[in-house]
Amino acid sequence: MSRDWQQWHEHYDDPDSSLSKRLTVVRGALQGLLAAAEGPVRLLSLCAGDGRDTLPVVRASDASVTGVLVELDPELAARARANAPAGIEVRTADAGTTASYADVAPVDVLLECGIFGNVTDDDIARTVAATPSLLVAGGHVVWTRGNNVPRDPTSYEGDPAELVRGLFLDAGFEEVVFVSDPSGFRVGVSRWPGPDGVPGPGQRVFHFV
Numbered sequence: 001m002s003r004d005w006q007q008w009h010e011h012y013d014d015p016d017s018s019l020s021k022r023l024t025v026v027r028g029a030l031q032g033l034l035a036a037a038e039g040p041v042r043l044l045s046l047c048a049g050d051g052r053d054t055l056p057v058v059r060a061s062d063a064s065v066t067g068v069l070v071e072l073d074p075e076l077a078a079r080a081r082a083n084a085p086a087g088i089e090v091r092t093a094d095a096g097t098t099a100s101y102a103d104v105a106p107v108d109v110l111l112e113c114g115i116f117g118n119v120t121d122d123d124i125a126r127t128v129a130a131t132p133s134l135l136v137a138g139g140h141v142v143w144t145r146g147n148n149v150p151r152d153p154t155s156y157e158g159d160p161a162e163l164v165r166g167l168f169l170d171a172g173f174e175e176v177v178f179v180s181d182p183s184g185f186r187v188g189v190s191r192w193p194g195p196d197g198v199p200g201p202g203q204r205v206f207h208f209v
């Protein structure tokens with residue numbers, strides 16, 4: 001494990017932290033996607049942490065949601081599992097390889113939150129390039145990227161969220177939402193116009209530096 005991710009989650013305890021503000025934006029984005037859904041929703045969250053950005057939103061939604069959260073840290077995964085509503089599976093697994101969730105895809109909503117500040121630019125590009133294979137036509141990815149990451153692995157000059165935005169646009173995604181907060185976090189929602197994704201055999205797309 002690249003750092004103490006349980007300790008990282010403690011920043012959520014401060015309601016004024018940038019992370020808590022980001023949580024509100026991510027939850028709002030997911031809430032909007034679920035509210036707009038016209039049928040059952042299949043959801044996948046990579047590097048899901050304790051699931052606080054997804055599980056309360058799913059629980060409160062009128063939508064019929066099934067899906068999978070993938071988290072490597074056993075304690076965080078256990079916390080998520082303990083809070084997961086019916087229909088949501090939590091896998092203690094490596095989200096850096098698509099083999100861990102190829103059976104779930106393509107999904108309607110994919111969360112890639114808390115990943116892009118922890119991997120190299122090449123891994124960001126690989127992850128974005130693989131994202132269409134994980135989404136149905138018309139599906140959405142919710143992603144985050146901080147501009148205030150300690151020991152940021154990027155070599156991009158400027159706001160690294162711009163790198164991510166550009167990669168999604170170049171891959172054929174339509175940008176639906178982009179939030180740039182003065183505290184440093186960025187949240188994007190991008191729509192995949194299609195065709196339906198076909199997950200390939202397991203592929204390594206990232207590992208945390």
Ligand SMILES: C[S@@+](CC[C@H](N)C(=O)[O-])C[C@H]1O[C@@H](n2cnc3c(N)ncnc32)[C@H](O)[C@@H]1O
Binds near residue numbers: 070
């Ligand atoms: C920055 S946190 C984000 C957590 C959550 N998505 C959120 O935004 O609250 C990154 C999470 O990724 C997990 N993680 C790190 N490497 C992973 C991997 N290869 N597969 C799955 N989870 C991983 C960490 O344990 C941590 O919970």
